[in-house]
Amino acid sequence: MISIEKSHKTYPNHPTRAFLLALEDVLGKNGVNALLRIANLQGWIDTYPAENFEREVDLSEFSSINAALDEIYGSRGSHGLARRASKSAFDLTWKQHGALGDLQTAEIDSLPAQTRNKEGLAVFAKVLSATSDLECDVQEEDNIILFRVQNCPVCWGRESSSPTCQGFVGLLEGCLLWLGSGKGFEVTEKECSAAGGEACTFSINKVPVG
Numbered sequence: 280m281i282s283i284e285k286s287h288k289t290y291p292n293h294p295t296r297a298f299l300l301a302l303e304d305v306l307g308k309n310g311v312n313a314l315l316r317i318a319n320l321q322g323w324i325d326t327y328p329a330e331n332f333e334r335e336v337d338l339s340e341f342s343s344i345n346a347a348l349d350e351i352y353g354s355r356g357s358h359g360l361a362r363r364a365s366k367s368a369f370d371l372t373w374k375q376h377g378a379l380g381d382l383q384t385a386e387i388d389s390l391p392a393q394t395r396n397k398e399g400l401a402v403f404a405k406v407l408s409a410t411s412d413l414e415c416d417v418q419e420e421d422n423i424i425l426f427r428v429q430n431c432p433v434c435w436g437r438e439s440s441s442p443t444c445q446g447f448v449g450l451l452e453g454c455l456l457w458l459g460s461g462k463g464f465e466v467t468e469k470e471c472s473a474a475g476g477e478a479c480t481f482s483i484n485k486v487p488v489g
């Protein structure tokens with residue numbers, strides 16, 4: 280059973296709930312129940328975090344779910360699952376519930392794609408930082424955008440030999456799909472707190488895939 284010390288830092292309820300519901304689509308309710316048992320979150324089995332943006336999920340709880348995915352499915356299987364589920368979680372929560380509402384679609388559409396991604400991700404970084412204890416910022420280099428996260432909810436309190444936060448990659452992919460009106464952009468985790476990095480840092484290619 281996973282045991283990660285409480286962080287006393289928080290992530291909002293609704294994105295956590297949406298992540299579990301998206302996992303249910305693939306694993307079924309029994310699969311998620313097994314996952315929650317291994318994550319030492321038995322209390323959540325019939326009571327997922329509520330459908331609101333209260334900050335009631337400890338980062339260690341969210342990271343325990345990701346650690347349990349690794350334990351059951353191995354890192355490759357778990358990475359695919361986490362990435363896919365967090366991509367749906369973006370659509371179900373951050374996108375739909377106005378958390379990104381100050382970024383008007385018409386306004387975004389008038390910007391060239393590259394500026395649109397950078398500005399959109401900067402807004403997402405600000406919204407995430409304001410609604411949780413994540414500390415996110417966005418920087419730009421020649422061909423890439425860098426999205427940095429301190430207090431990452433996927434790997435909090437975990438150790439890994441290589442970057443492990445596909446659960447965050449999916450979130451950024453969901454955001455980029457929305458910003459790029461369906462175009463996909465490659466997201467790679469360059470540095471990971473669980474693998475000895477100072478922060479989890481994700482590199483986003485400015486050129487769309489395909």
Ligand SMILES: [Zn+2]
Nearest residue numbers: 431434444479
């Ligand atoms: Zn991380």
